[in-house]
Amino acid sequence: xxxxxxxxxxxxxxxxxxxxxxxxxxxxxxxxxxxxxxxxxxxxxxxxxxxxxxxxxxxxxxxxxxxxxxxxxxxxxxxxxxxxxxxxxxxxxxxxxxxxxxxxxxxxxxxxxxxxxxxxxxxxxxxxxxxxxxxxxxxxxxxxxxxxxxxxxxxxxxxxxxxxxxxxxxxxxxxxxxxxxxxxxxxxxxxxxxxxxxxxxxxxxxxxxxxxxxxxxxxxxxxxxxxxxxxxxxxxxxxxxxxxxxxxxxxxxxxxxxxxxxxxxxxxxxxxxxxxxxxxxxxxxxxxxxxxxxxxxxxxxxxxxxxxxxxxxxxxxxxxxxxxxxxxxxxxxxxxxxxxxxxxxxxxxxxxxxxxxxxxxxxxxxxxxxxxxxxxxxxxxxxxxxxxxxxxx
Amino acid sequence: xxxxxxxxxxxxxxxxxxxxxxxxxxxxxxxxxxxxxxxxxxxxxxxxxxxxxxxxxxxxxxxxxxxxxxxxxxxxxxxxxxxxxxxxxxxxxxxxxxxxxxxxxxxxxxxxxxxxxxxxxxxxxxxxxxxxxxxxxxxxxxxxxxxxxxxxxxxxxxxxxxxxxxxxxxxxxxxxxxx
Numbered sequence: 001x002x003x004x005x006x007x008x009x010x011x012x013x014x015x016x017x018x019x020x021x022x023x024x025x026x027x028x029x030x031x032x033x034x035x036x037x038x039x040x041x042x043x044x045x046x047x048x049x050x051x052x053x054x055x056x057x058x059x060x061x062x063x064x065x066x067x068x069x070x071x072x073x074x075x076x077x078x079x080x081x082x083x084x085x086x087x088x089x090x091x092x093x094x095x096x097x098x099x100x101x102x103x104x105x106x107x108x109x110x111x112x113x114x115x116x117x118x119x120x121x122x123x124x125x126x127x128x129x130x131x132x133x134x135x136x137x138x139x140x141x142x143x144x145x146x147x148x149x150x151x152x153x154x155x156x157x158x159x160x161x162x163x164x165x166x167x168x169x170x171x172x173x174x175x176x177x178x179x180x181x182x183x184x185x186x187x188x189x190x191x192x193x194x195x196x197x198x199x200x201x202x203x204x205x206x207x208x209x210x211x212x213x214x215x216x217x218x219x220x221x222x223x224x225x226x227x228x229x230x231x232x233x234x235x236x237x238x239x240x241x242x243x244x245x246x247x248x249x250x251x252x253x254x255x256x257x258x259x260x261x262x263x264x265x266x267x268x269x270x271x272x273x274x275x276x277x278x279x280x281x282x283x284x285x286x287x288x289x290x291x292x293x294x295x296x297x298x299x300x301x302x303x304x305x306x307x308x309x310x311x312x313x314x315x316x317x318x319x320x321x322x323x324x325x326x327x328x329x330x331x332x333x334x335x336x337x338x339x340x341x342x343x344x345x346x347x348x349x350x351x352x353x354x355x356x357x358x359x360x361x362x363x364x365x366x367x368x369x370x371x372x373x374x375x376x377x378x379x380x381x382x383x384x385x386x387x388x389x390x391x392x393x
Numbered sequence: 394x395x396x397x398x399x400x401x402x403x404x405x406x407x408x409x410x411x412x413x414x415x416x417x418x419x420x421x422x423x424x425x426x427x428x429x430x431x432x433x434x435x436x437x438x439x440x441x442x443x444x445x446x447x448x449x450x451x452x453x454x455x456x457x458x459x460x461x462x463x464x465x466x467x468x469x470x471x472x473x474x475x476x477x478x479x480x481x482x483x484x485x486x487x488x489x490x491x492x493x494x495x496x497x498x499x500x501x502x503x504x505x506x507x508x509x510x511x512x513x514x515x516x517x518x519x520x521x522x523x524x525x526x527x528x529x530x531x532x533x534x535x536x537x538x539x540x541x542x543x544x545x546x547x548x549x550x551x552x553x554x555x556x557x558x559x560x561x562x563x564x565x566x567x568x569x570x571x572x
Contacts, residue, residue, distance in 0.1 A: 200452050203542045206517075207516075220517060222542070225527075226520075240446060242444040242446050243444060254514070267513075267517075297511045297513065297514045
């Protein structure tokens with residue numbers, strides 16, 4: 001297990017809570033699956049089966065084993081893009097299809113259903129990731145499926161495009177772009193393929209984060225003379241602005257919403273180093289997140305209430321996960337490389353993040369339940385700022 | 394004080410009333426929306442009550458014309474600092490003198506960081522560096538309309554290496570001059 005490393009500097013009260021919380025983590029799931037009885041012929045069938053096997057392995061819940069496993073998966077794939085799946089030992093039987101004719105999307109549907117049915121886990125494969133890549137020589141945004149396939153470039157302005165964020169309906173991506181020379185916020189509607197300017201105030205416009213109901217966006221603006229957090233409502237150009245922070249001598253950025261939309265976690269360097277703070281939308285004072293480390297940045301509040309963030313520990317930037325309920329703190333990356341910018345998968349178990357090795361960045365998928373991390377893309381280039389979408393139909 | 398709070402409260406009630414009224418008007422004819430039902434849940438009304446509504450100016454870039462060459466030296470910064478150091482003040486003064494001597498010119502102060510720290514935080518730090526220089530220029534009498542700030546964070550290093558000798562060159566504010 002990599003989920004070790006309780007921080008020694010944490011207050012004693014948290015130690016007890018952490019120890020208790022760790023026991024409840026399901027450590028090794030490893031449900032054995034037997035796919036020998038699943039017929040999938042032809043090129044489409046092979047793509048379907050390869051994608052499904054890959055998903056099942058990536059889920060962290062299963063091992064695909066030979067005959068005699070407790071979960072024999074039977075059924076058949078039919079071209080162009082449908083499948084009938086049965087799990088005799090659980091009585092599960094369902095058909096799947098994809099209207100756009102993609103066998104890979106059918107495999108993602110089946111994998112999500114098996115995660116739910118057999119492992120009682122949350123689905124994650126019917127989703128996408130958007131991230132920045134510099135293979136053209138400038139940082140442009142790219143879109144891919146949850147397994148890194150189907151990679152597509154979605155911006156082409158030869159400026160710098162970074163920090164994409166999904167709207168909760170999975171239809172729009174907000175991001176920071178220098179296409180008009182200055183860092184401004186834009187939205188790209190992926191279904192209508194429509195680009196709109198969202199915020200272009202004086203100075204910095206960045207780090208947009210949609211609220212869980214999609215009606216608001218937290219963002220970083222410096223038009224007051226210093227980077228501060230604001231809420232834009234509705235999240236369109238000309239929406240009303242509400243100011244969240246007022247710290248003339250410090251920078252605030254990197255806001256992320258709690259799943260219920262009542263709180264925001266963000267970065268402030270008002271203490272002299274960048275640290276994480278919580279702010280309630282009902283007002284009141286900010287509170288500092290009780291985590292050690294000389295820098296704590298890029299928080300991401302996950303669907304199950306845990307907060308992933310980047311923490312500088314022993315000279316390295318690591319991805320840590322903090323649970324506000326239990327006080328439990330987990331360090332996911334103790335391998336000596338630098339990691340940053342975590343983004344939760346919709347299952348609340350996996351995290352996409354940037355891993356830096358020898359000056360090159362790659363997107364890795366981490367498992368908060370201890371399975372090894374996996375590189376997302378097989379394509380050349382440097383990749384960063386990944387944002388994992390919500391589940392898509 | 395009391396009066397101010399009273400006004401604030403009145404304003405809030407007005408906001409609630411307006412929100413409620415617009416919600417009612419929209420509801421009957423509302424097409425199906427991806428944002429969910431048209432009725433506002435109570436927490437949406439809470440936001441303006443606890444945080445101050447603000448107006449900010451959109452960037453005025455139209456009067457920033459063609460870029461012209463200049464020999465203005467960049468202002469350098471210490472690690473993780475956005476403070477204009479005493480040793481750098483002369484460079485900022487040179488920018489002020491240049492703008493005073495060339496009435497038609499304007500400046501974009503470009504804040505930059507070294508690669509240490511995360512990119513998103515460095516975006517904010519670069520902006521603070523640019524803003525520190527801007528504040529100095531405003532203080533010595535340069536009009537606001539002549540200065541824009543731009544943070545590149547760690548995206549535009551002057552030196553591409555990974556040693557302190559590179560990093561120290563990258564913690565800087567450049568001056569881009571426009572007609």
